[in-house]
Amino acid sequence: MKDINTANLPSHVAFIMDGNGRWAKSRLMPRSFGHQHGMERMMGLLQHAFDLGIPTVTVYALSTENLSRPQAELDALFSLFRTYFSKYVHELIEKKARLCILGDISVLPEDVQSSIQSAVQASASFTERCVNIALNYGARDEILRAVNLAVVQGKQLDKEGFANLLYTKGQSDPDLIIRTGKEKRLSNFLLYQAAYAELYFSDKMFPAFSDKDFDAALEEFSNRTRRFGKV
DSSP states (O other): OTTOOGGGOOSEEEEEOOOHHHHHHTTTOOHHHHHHHHHHHHHHHHHHHHHHTOOEEEEEEEETGGGGSOHHHHHHHHHHHHHHHHHTHHHHHHTTEEEEEESOGGGSOHHHHHHHHHHHHHTTTOOSEEEEEEEEEOHHHHHHHHHHHHHHHTOOOOHHHHHTTSTTTTSOOOSEEEEOSSOOSOOSSSTTTTTTOEEEEOSSOGGGOOHHHHHHHHHHHHTSOOOTTOO
16 A cells, blocks of 8 residues: 555546456356355455545446356356345445446346345435446447437437436546456446546456455556546
8 A cells, every 4th residue: 555646546446357257166166156255355345445535436247248158157146146235235325335236137037126226225315435336237238228318319419418328327437447357358348438447457366356456456556647648
């Protein structure tokens, strides 16, 4: 932490939580074991971000493409979501953090949808902090959805108007996107919002991505010069 310029911390950090399954496989455990530990690590990183004064955190929990995974893995994920939204929503409320969902959850099991909606409603009044969870999310789908909404409404949009049709309406764009798991791509995540985000890639699998690893990413971010296309 000593080398982090605290005056230059991001206000919005997004995580691509990659490597849960590979982390579990390396321990001769099922992929569901990795997803469980990834969820626990996510809660730890949320707390660390809030402790540092970072008000908005977005996590990529389930992509549209992930729905093509084996049904057994999806069932384990849905079970994890049931546990998460019932167990941790109280922690978010204690932190005065608003929960927002990015993506189309209508394809998820009805009881999972109900748990998610209850958690969203319970935290809807908070404005100090925000946790975005991307579920059945794909950036191309999000952009097409926004375009179709504009067509239906007969609108010709400027940048602000278009941003207001995205799932992240009213939020600042991510300043920093962190991807774990060795891969170096965005994988259809926040493509419009990430136009000027700083990118940070870690070889660590997500369950092994510690608070100190997060600090290292923040330190690098704090020492970058962001020009936004200007001199």
